[in-house]
Amino acid sequence: MTVSVFTRRAVVSMIAAAGLAAPVAAEVDFSGKTIEWVIPFSETGGSAKWANFFAPLLSEELPGQPTVVVKFMPGAGSTKGANWFQEQKHDDGTLLFGTSGSTQFPYLLNDPRVRYEYKEWIPVMASGTGGVAYLNAEDGAKFDGSANNLKDVDFIYGSQGATRLDLVPLLAWQMLGMNVEPVFGIKGRGDGRLMFERGEATIDYQTSSGYLGGSVPLVEAGQAVPMMTWGALDDDGSIVRDPTFPDIPSFKEVCEATEGCETSGDQWDAWKAFFVAGFPVQKLAFLPGDTPQDVVDTYTAAFQAVIERPDFAEISSKRVGKYPVFVGDGSQAALETATSVQDGAKQYVLGWLKDAYGVELN
Template sequence: MHFTVTPSLRFYRRCALAFVLALCPFAASADTTASDEPAIPDTLTWTVPFGVGGGTDVWARFMSHWMAQSLPGTPAIVINNVPGGGSLTGASLFYSRAKDNGEQMLVTSASTQYPAMLKDPRVRFDYDSWTPIVAAPTGGVVYTQPKFGKTTDEILEALRNNPTKFAMQTPTGLEMPVMLAFDMLGLAVEPVFGMRSRGEGRLAFERGEAGVDFQTTSAYFSNVTPLVNDGKAVPLFSLGVMDEDGHIVRDPAFPDLPTFSELYLAREGTSRDDVAYQVFHKFFASGYALQKLLLIPKGVNPDLIARYRQGARTLMSNDDFLAAARKQIGPYKPVVGEVAAKQLAAAMELSDANRQWVIDWLKDRYGVRVLTK
């Protein structure tokens, strides 16, 4: 069949062709934008500088499950445990070996932050070279044996006049702010170092070898609440949580329990300007308000970092994640991106004078020598 193209048809074809050509630059621009967006690697490796089964390892495995689901392509996330040196070995190796291709991240906790703040010579890494993706706060509670009383005033008075023990891991670890809180309240609490975990400290308390103990929120809910219900332990105070203004306020997990800050600031002649309180506040901020951190080298493509942060931010509106996190770490909402970065920078900034105050306090009060760079 012969088909003849009429002049009018030629006109419409020319118009259609012109329309398509006009659209081409926009199409090319869209393709270029899509191709320029950095791809999330198929496999990510999270270095956890602690052994399997510890609190940081459990948090990392919990978060990796949810983060993988919130990222485009659902990448596989591999947990690489590198224990040793109280987390300093793994963190130092990550610092020296991690590439800035976006495939490698590091998970840290208070046990990593504190030595860095004190300039421990074993620290061979620099937090300034890493940027946070997400940070998870936690709370904690100090509790006592029932023999010291039932009310706050009774217990504080008893602990000021009756020396008792507190089973600890290390003088510069997670319990250090708690030990400082005891001193600031004038309590006759003496540390016993060498526990391998907070769980061992709790067992010493249950055996009656320690008069006071401390547990973070998740461990308190699972292991201490039954003791309280059975009349074998009495909660004394919480460490609290940090509000948007940087002040320590009551913990939503323990709204009826006073914070250490409340008890200290209620004492005559005390204020937030006290050096001891400033030191406590710094270590609380880095060890509890930002207790678990997911970090990535700053040299990674900023657009890729932004995609990881967006994945974490998406979780903040995921009801299933929030419900699971509430069971895992308590009613504390993770902090994401630049907010976490600003809080971390402020928390890790310990003045030379305040650092020396901590070193002198540990030496004079407990005979603990802290080496610094």
């Protein structure tokens, strides 16, 4: 450790301390503590990158500059980790839990394996992301902005499970009339990308950070062709192009260009509802439900300080894409968006899961 790091950290913490709002309790001090940020996925996916990006920044802003360690607890598409977190009680404020859309979905679909209740947890930070679907080079050549030429190709896709975040791409591809066979049981999107690179899978999607880190080189090498993003929400709640990938059409555009794909009606509404729950508010950081208010405020202030860093926009766009980060009340509102889906959309998706994959959730 060099002197300059010490100095810089001291300066940063002084600035942070001076800039913090009044409610921050001076009593909460994490000096010498280790904060465990548990991620219910493997080390290879987007959630890992997300937490690894925020962890050191958070460490600098929390009082006492505790070590923030990201721990991985993968299994059963993240319900394993979430069920574990449900059992955790507030101890000394050193446990943070990160969820992703793959944790939200089983909850929304009343999956019997879900033993957790989002409403009992306290969100302290939420951030959105986007997703990019891409094709192998051979089939990518047939892609012309619509899926019209892709309808008689058999695609293979490495999937974490139809009831997970993968629901959004799988449903989108089906709406486009494409024939995509999922291979279930992979542990993270990184493994899915590797399967794509080996040629075993022929279609893949990554969340924005995973796409930027691992898939862009494939596109540059001509081994992959970007197909579409899921898009982003504008202020009116309509789907527009993803600002991180302005050159890639959104699913909505591709759907409009493809015969037989409708951007209205039950099917579209259901897709959009799950897209909103899974992407614009994809990742949330939680404290256990019984955490005292002063600890919650400390975390809120720390995350606030992180996103107010002058270089935050720059460093975050490189690692996690240009998406909003919500803190405090914003994260509470974000949680509402992510965990409420109209009943009609839910019923449609439940019926589709049963018809397409024989999955009955009850």
